[in-house]
Amino acid sequence: MLNKVTLTVSSREAVTNRTLAAFRGEPQGAVISFASPEMLWQTLTRKRWELLKAMTGRGPMTIRALSRELDRDVKGVHGDVHALLDAGVLDRTEEGRILFPYDAVHVDFELEAA
Template sequence: MTTVTLSLADRDDVTRRALAAFDGEAQGARISFASVELLWKTLTPKRWELLQALAGQKAMSIREAARRVERDVKAVHADVHALLDAGLLDRTAEGSIVFPYDAVHVDFTLKAA
């Protein structure tokens, strides 16, 4: 099973992981957000539902993704582009979309202000 980890990370954390990767240390699939607000702005409930429908599936059209989540194609199209921009979805050479993971792990700690 291929799992992507969504996390909060500042520039120093991302740089540290990149340098470790260049030194040959496996980092695993990870997508980092600068703040919890950005993470929640990007991953709305409807987008989570879309990722769940795409997880572990082969590449498909936006129309097929909309059918699977029983939503309007235009609304799913907007969500797909937000997820593409965030690096959560990939586009194939044929123009289909794919979520190349079977699972999502969210990793962050909420601290007192």
């Protein structure tokens, strides 16, 4: 079974309802929520999306190894990694490696007429 995360746009109320349901023991799955589509795309730039694609299902990595794999400079990858760490998308292991602990990603949001 895949360890899948859903990246979604959710209101504060929806996040609260999902949290309360989890406290009641209702499975919620792994979800990372953003307040708006703009926040999602500000966080998940093209280069950061490539970074996540490279890390999906891979286990802990060093920033240097990731930058070699992406054929990008370490400083740029370092900045993107820290932006994703700050957003709660990536984790850091006790050894200081970075981790995207999922085998699959689903992006879910809806565009409605204004």
